[in-house]
Amino acid sequence: MRKLLLVFSALMVGVSTVQAQDIDVMDEVLVFDEAVGTAKIGVIVKNKNASPTTVDVAIVTNFGTANNADRTLVTNKLTFAATAPDPDTQYIDVTIINDVASEAAExxxxxxxxxxxxxxxDANTVVYIKDNDYQVPVARKNIELDFLGRYTMPTSGSSAEILAYDSASNRIFVVNSxxxxxxxxxxxTPSAPTKVDSVDMSTYGGGINSVDVxxxxxxVAVQANPKTDSGSVVFLDVNGTFLKQVKAGMLPDMIAFTPDGKYVLTANEGEPNDAYTVDPEGxxxxxxxxxxxxNATATHATFTSFNGQVNILKAQGVRVFGANNPTLAQDLEPEYLAFNATSDTAVVTLQENNAVAIIDIPNKKVALIAPLGTKDHSVAGNGLDATDRSPEALIANWPVRGLYLPDGIATYQVNGTNYAIVANEGDARDYGGYAEEARIKDKSLKLDPTKFPEGALYKEDYCMGRLNITTSLGDTDNDNDFDVLYSYGSRGFAIINATNGNTVFESGDQLEQITLADPKVGKIFNASNDDNDARGRSDNKGPEPETVVIGKIRDTAYAFIxxxxxxxxxxxxVTNPASPVFVDYINTRDTAAFGGDNGPEGLKFLHKDDNPHGKYYLLTANEISGTVAVFEVKVKPAGVGNIANELPRLNVYPNPVHKGQLYFSATITGSLYDVNGKVITTFANANSIxxxxxxxxxxxxxxxxxxxxKVIVQ
Structure with missing residues (x-):
């Protein structure tokens, strides 16, 4: 059901000189269910005299998402009789049309x-309409996460950020930065991991950032002290015994072995110092x-050969900004990386730059820099809860674009094409020497009067005034006001072509819709990871998708985000990259009191063939709580769960089939399973079996x- 939010701000319109009576709307913002029938908005008059008072009422043009198909203004003038009490209240009637369209809040x-x-x-009221037809994505639940237990770091103030798993030793390695x-x-014992040892990394550098095995x-990736100096990679055995240290680039933030084990790569972020007087190259x-x-040897693939292309790349959408006019190579900040199946290519997120880089591993060079997109939050299906100050959580469309700014990335292959899934967390540069973040409401942030003719309304706290945006983009005509507003992150994940960076799928508002509707965490919707204050992150980056891994089970590729x-x-x-299907959501933080697992930073999927327990597991490293949570991935027999949910149906005929040929309505690739989940036959590009x-x-x-x-063979 849509709720209409009526907002009246203190604009002085049509002031009478007859008497100084006060006329005000009673509420700046209101929320109504779509089925309410008639919404009543109060107007109050105080300090009356012996004459009647009138005031006109109109719907504000150039503002909002509800139109004539959603509401009808019944009252266009109010008259307060001279004989009425003082103060006197009357109501504007608006008919709310209860349609059958599935919509965001309007x-x-x-x-x-x-x-x-x-x-x-007070002249303005903003009204939200809350839709009663919207259906939150239903979990298919053909796999589910079963929480087994957790390990808590033993020292107070510890973190658990990135983790790796070694099958031969059956050990987990966790970064406590x-x-x-x-x-x-x-x-x-999967339900109760135990400490084997802890390795003090302070002798090797300024701080541990990442680990792989x-x-x-x-x-282990270790940054220097200061972080603007060259970092290093420290090699250990599974007991923590030192083997070798190799020089890396500045601020190695993520480390990974290629699938074939021939190479180790680090993404060297190259962040500036706080004063922004030293800005090393990524x-x-x-x-x-x-x-x-x-005998390990290191080569550093840099971006210096692209410096001459900076204007071209900026025009394509790569963000290059900051203090002191940095070169492209200085400004690019590699964050996270993943590999293709043949270990010859890495895809690297350049988070602050809203781009990815393609690395040619055998030739040890950067092959391509590809810009990523933005999410238009004004488009249906791309809504967001843009403020923590409206009466309740309201996922609605607003005239703002979300920069992807991805953190984690994972890759997989479908029908010979390489894809990458990016977790579009969002991140802002915030240094003593340069800061880009501002709230839309800030007085210093001017909205273009042509693009935002009702800019004062948009700046209200209960609209999108509190939303954080970047000041580095948006003044398209260089006249010192903002024509386009860009917020941080997409509050979702995207699937991109890992060869050229083109977006294949973006999850829209699903993550916020799912968490808002969740019976456990919905009551602390968009809380941060260090408190349980509901909607504390709505005015910033929402849920902040941080990290992603992919697990292959049977013929299905699953993304864990x-x-x-x-x-x-x-x-x-994510087996079909263009049409992913929601499977499940689990959250093991406490909601009654702060506790449990908070701030997942790293994930690790364990295939049943790659651990001695013979089961599928998911491990999560939780930065804020300093915990490692263990989940068993429970796989249901084929056909169990919401099997028809959201995916298109395939016509299979004749069904039942009396031996002979079983035909399909499309050419498909897949498998036939018995009721116990055993593969009976597989096929590729077939229209019958x-x-x-x-x-x-x-x-x-x-x-x-x-x-x-379901197929019946007779």
């Missing part, structure tokens, strides 16, 4: 004007491991991009 504004025998004070320690845990070798360190760890602020993990079936050799019984057909279909 809003409009009413304005008082042309008063006689009185002066108008707050204490500059690498924690080694035993995974012998491959073939019994642990690689880079990618590529360490060749093919001759063993003792960690939400840094509200917490928890979203699961999507032969069932002559399949025993009579019930089966489930799972094809890429389609809902699971």
């Amino acid at each position: 809003y409009f504004a009413l304005r008082l004007s042309n008063a006689t025998n009185g002066s108008i004070g 707050e204490k500059n320690v690498l924690q080694i845990l035993s995974f012998a 491959k073939n019994g070798i642990v690689a 880079s990618i360190t590529i360490i060749d491991m093919q001759n063993g760890v003792s 960690g939400l840094e602020r509200i917490g928890g993990v979203m699961i999507y079936d 032969n069932t002559d050799n399949i025993a009579a019984g019930m089966y489930f057909l799972q094809a890429e991009g389609f809902a699971i279909e």
Whole structure:
């Protein structure tokens, strides 16, 4: 149901000189359900005299998302009789049309004007309409996360940020950046990991940032002190014994082995110092491991060869900004990286720059810089809860664009095409020497009067005035006001083509809609990760998708997405990159009192073939609570769960099939399972299969991009 939010701000319109009576709307903002029928908005007159008072009422043009199909103004003039009590209240009637369209919350504004025998004070009311037809995505639940237990870092003030798992030793390696320690845990009992040892990393540099492990070798990314100097990669064995230290670029923020184990790469962020007087270049360190760890050698892939293309890249959408006119290579800040299946290409997020870089690993160079997009929050399906000051959470469309600004990234392949999933957290540069962030309401932030003719209304706290935006973009005609507003992050995830960076899918407002409707965390919707104050992040970046990993189970690729602020993990079936399906959401933070697992920063998916327990697991490293949470990924038999949810149906005929050929309405790739989940047959690019050799019984057909279909063989 849509709620209409009527906002009246203190604009002086049509002041009468007859008498100084006060005319005000009673509420600056109101919320109504779509089924309310008639919305009543109060207007009050005080300090009356012996003459009647009138005031005109109109719907504000050039503001809001509700139109004539959503509401009808019944009252266009109010008359307050001279004999009425003082103060006197009358009501504006607005008919709210209860349609059947599935919509976000909508809003409009009413304005008082042309008063006689009185002066108008508060003239505007913003009204939200809350839709009653919108359906929150329903979890398919063909897999679910079962919380087994957690490990809590033993020292007060510790963090748990990034983790890695070694199957041979059955150990977990956890970055505790707050204490500059690498924690080694035993995974012998998944429900209760135990401490094996902790490695003090302070002897190797200024701070530990990331960890990965491959073939019994642990690689740790360590920044220098100061962070603007060259960092390093420290190699250890699984017991924490030192093996070798190799120089890396400035501020190595993330580290990973290639899938084939031949190389170790670090994303070197190259952040400036606080004064912005030292701004090192971002880079990618590529360490060749093919001759063993003792002979490991490093090459640094830089962006300097792209410096001459800075204007072209900026025109394409790559953000290059900051103090002291930095070069492109200085301004680019590699954040996170992932690899293709053949280990010859890495895709790197350049978070602050809203771009990705493609790395040619064998040739040890940057091959491409590709800009990412923005989310138009004014488009249906792309709404957001833009403020913490409206009467309740209202996911609505606003004239603002969300910069993707991704943090985590994971890659996978479908039908020979490489894709990357990016968690569009958002991030702002905030230094003593340069800061880009501002609130829309700030007096110094001027909105273009042509693009925002009702700018004063938009600046209200209960509209989008408190939303944080960047001041580095938006003045398209260089006249010192903002024509376009850009906020931080998309409050969602995107799937991009990992070859050229083109967006294939973006999750719209689903993450906020799902968390708002969640029976557990909905009551602390958009809370931060260090308190339980509801909507504390609505005016900033919302849930902040932080990290993502991909797990392949049977023929299905699942994305596990960690939400840094509200917490928890979203699961999507991403087998069809253009049409992911919501599978499940779990959150193990406490809501009655602050506690549990807060601030997921790192995730690790364990395939059943890659751990001695023979089960699927998901591990989460939670930065704020300093905990490592363990979940078993429970896989339901084929056909169990909301199998037809949101995916298109495939016509399978004849069904039942009496042996012979079973035909499909499309050419598909997939598998046929029995009721126990056993694969009976697989097929690729087929429009039929032969069932002559399949025993009579019930089966489930799972094809890429389609809902699971039940098949009866007779």
